[in-house]
Amino acid sequence: MIEKKTIFSLSSGRPPAGVAVVRVSGSAASAALLALGGRLPAPRRATLVRLRDAGTPIDDALVLWFPAPASFTGEDVAELHVTGGPAVVAALLRALGAIEGLRPAEPGEFTRRAFDNGKLDLTEAEGLADLIDAETEAQRRQALRQASGGLRALAESWHGRLLSILAETEASLDFGDDEEDVSTRLVEGEGPEIMALAREIESHLGNYQFAERLRRGLIIVLLGAPNAGKSSLINALAKRDVAIVSPEAGTTRDVIEVHLDLGGVAATLVDTAGLRDAEGAVEAEGVRRARERADEADLVVFLVGPDDRDTTIPAEAVVVESKADLRVDPMGERLRVSAVTGEGLAALESLLVERTSALAGAGQDALVTHARQRDALAECRHALIVSSEEPDVVLRAESLRVAMRALGRLTGRVGVEDILDIVFGRFCIGK
Structure with a gap:
């Protein structure tokens, strides 16, 4: 049998950081520790070791040693906790790469080895x-x-x-x-x-749809006529300027996305082009994309502006009267919001949390979460x-x-x- 090479990689976030963790897994992990630190620490006991590359100090590291099979991958594993500066990490990775039998890890390779060694299933x-x-x-x-x-x-x-x-x-x-x-x-x-x-x-398959929505996040699309206030509303909900706001109709030509946390449920709020008979090819494409995203959405929020009277509203959409600060009389018992004064924004957020929870909430207790599993x-x-x-x-x-x-x-x-x-x-x- 051909022995697998020992792999190594930075396992924490990209430097700079307070601490960086470099993981080594494979039969040569002990040799790597001896080459860099001169000794093998006691298993599963954090030990302060000065790491050196050919005699040149790299850093004082907190070293952990996990002999096989009692490790994440089921192989011999070493973890080197060093100062998270770019130069320190680069020097350590360079020193590991120079040791015979070691190579940089591929994406997911530590977890793949854990699977191959029966430490976890798919x-x-x-x-x-x-x-x-x-x-x-x-x-x-x-x-x-x-x-x-x-x-x-x-x-x-x-x-x-x-x-x-x-x-x-x-x-x-x-x-x-x-x-x-x-x-x-x-x-x-x-x-x-x-x-x-x-x-x-x-019974477990029954909750898959909810669980999958929860895992990937819900898609909420804002629809409405031009100048209905969609861009202003998405800016207000995002609490930052992500869309251009202009009194000129047809300003939004492409979809704009904002990621929100709605009561623990991830959601992507999508601003779209105003729905009307487009005046040009670019706007027509924007309208087409708006309708396409609405068809794929988990939830549609349809904004009705003060001047919108004959608007066709999609079935099951959440209807919101926008620009409440400019309205003289309400159009009905609908939620009224104003991105300028903030009126109704809290109520709208609460409504979105309620609706997203209904769409994905049942998935919080589900175990079947991927299409492959289903x-x-x-x-x-x-x-x-x-x-x-x-x-x-x-x-x-x-x-x-x-x-x-x-x-x-x-x-x-x-x-x-x-x-x-x-x-x-x-x-x-x-x-």
Whole structure:
């Protein structure tokens, strides 16, 4: 077997910083520590060591040593905590690169090695990537539940139950009619057990749509006629100038996006071109993009200006009367806002929090958060249903094997080589 090279990388943020963490993983990690620090610290005990490159001091580092297999990757791992200055980090990385058997890590390679060594499964790796990307509290909680093995534990429970059912089915193939109790078990017990498992999987699939929205963040599109006040409103909600505000109609030609935290739910607020018969090719493209984004949005907020009387409002849109400071009489029992005076802005924010929570809130307790996970479980569930309805024991056993393979793809046990690069490619270098 060809031994993997030992990898190293900066695992903390880009310098300058107070502290930088450089991680080394592989069989030559101990040699690297000896070469740079002259000694191997006690396992899992922070030790102050002066690091040197060919005798030249680099920095006084806090060094941690994790012998295999009790480490993140399952390999020998060293962590070097040094001063987070660009020159210090560059010198340390240069010194590591000069040691035989070491090379810089690829994006996600530490986590990939942890997966290869059984330290975490594919669902936990996806949760870890989501945790790194999390921008809101709700996203953090969801990702941490996944990274901590929530779905893995559930999948292992399902795997054990499915394995028991398959074993009984396989027994019927071996013994046939010679074992009456086996045949009875197949008829009276196996079918209900299979359907109970299928229903349990279905219950977790039911919250996927909410969980996926929570993970990726919601899209909220502002629509309205030209000069309805969309750009002023997005500036007010963002609390900074992100869009050009002008009394001239048709100023906004392209979509403008702002990221918001609405009660722990990540959302992207999108300002769009005013809806009207465009006067030129550029504005027409802007209007087309506005309608396209509205079709893809999770929520549409439609602004009605003081002079808008015959506006066609999309179904299920949140309708807001804009420019309340210029209105003499309200158009109805709608929310009125003013980006100039601030009237109604707090109420609008509360309404957006309420609506986004309804769209994504159920996902906060969900464990199935990725399309890949959903597809694997949907295939498993379908195979279970087919098996429960199959009178032929040979075909029933084959459907159960299909379900078992689908469940294996969920955790990365089988048949995932084609997606591993995609999953681990999401990680930054050093993770």
